[in-house]
Amino acid sequence: MMSMSLRALALFACLAATPVLAQSASPATSPMKASPSAAPAAAPAKDTAKDATKDTAKTPLLDLNSATAEELSKLKGIGDVRSAAIVKGRPYKGKDELVQKKIIPEGVYAGIKDQIIAKQK
Numbered sequence: 001m002m003s004m005s006l007r008a009l010a011l012f013a014c015l016a017a018t019p020v021l022a023q024s025a026s027p028a029t030s031p032m033k034a035s036p037s038a039a040p041a042a043a044p045a046k047d048t049a050k051d052a053t054k055d056t057a058k059t060p061l062l063d064l065n066s067a068t069a070e071e072l073s074k075l076k077g078i079g080d081v082r083s084a085a086i087v088k089g090r091p092y093k094g095k096d097e098l099v100q101k102k103i104i105p106e107g108v109y110a111g112i113k114d115q116i117i118a119k120q121k
Contacts, residue, residue, distance in 0.1 A: 061117040064092045075115060077108035092118040 062071060064086060072083035085103045092098070095118045099109045 059115065062115055064095060064098070064116055064118045065090055065121070066119070075112045077111055078104070082108075091121075093120070094118050 062075070064072075069080070069083040069087050072078055072086050073080055075083075078086070082104055086098065089097075089101055089103050095113060095116050096109070097118070098104045099106050
């Protein structure tokens with residue numbers, strides 16, 4: 001008889017807890033759902049990426065095979081000595097030859113690779 005009372009008590013406890021569990025899993029309080037305040041923070045990052053793309057698209061690529069030493073020296077990490085070396089190493093089949101021919105280090109190349117091109121004549 002005691003075990004039937006315990007079973008009944010356990011069943012009652014489970015049934016009583018069900019509405020509480022259902023409420024805690026509601027979509028409004030679910031931890032999986034992002035809060036409305038998090039959404040606006042993500043939007044400016046996308047706009048910034050679009051702006052960066054627009055800036056890159058507006059700036060014409062600098063041709064390694066025809067740019068002057070002065071134009072090349074305006075690139076980040078390229079001074080007078082490196083720009084003279086770039087001019088001396090012409091012609092380039094590809095812009096990555098700057099690193100292959102050891103004219104500039106990879107770190108400098110990584111900073112300017114989106115601003116240069118090696119056009120073929």
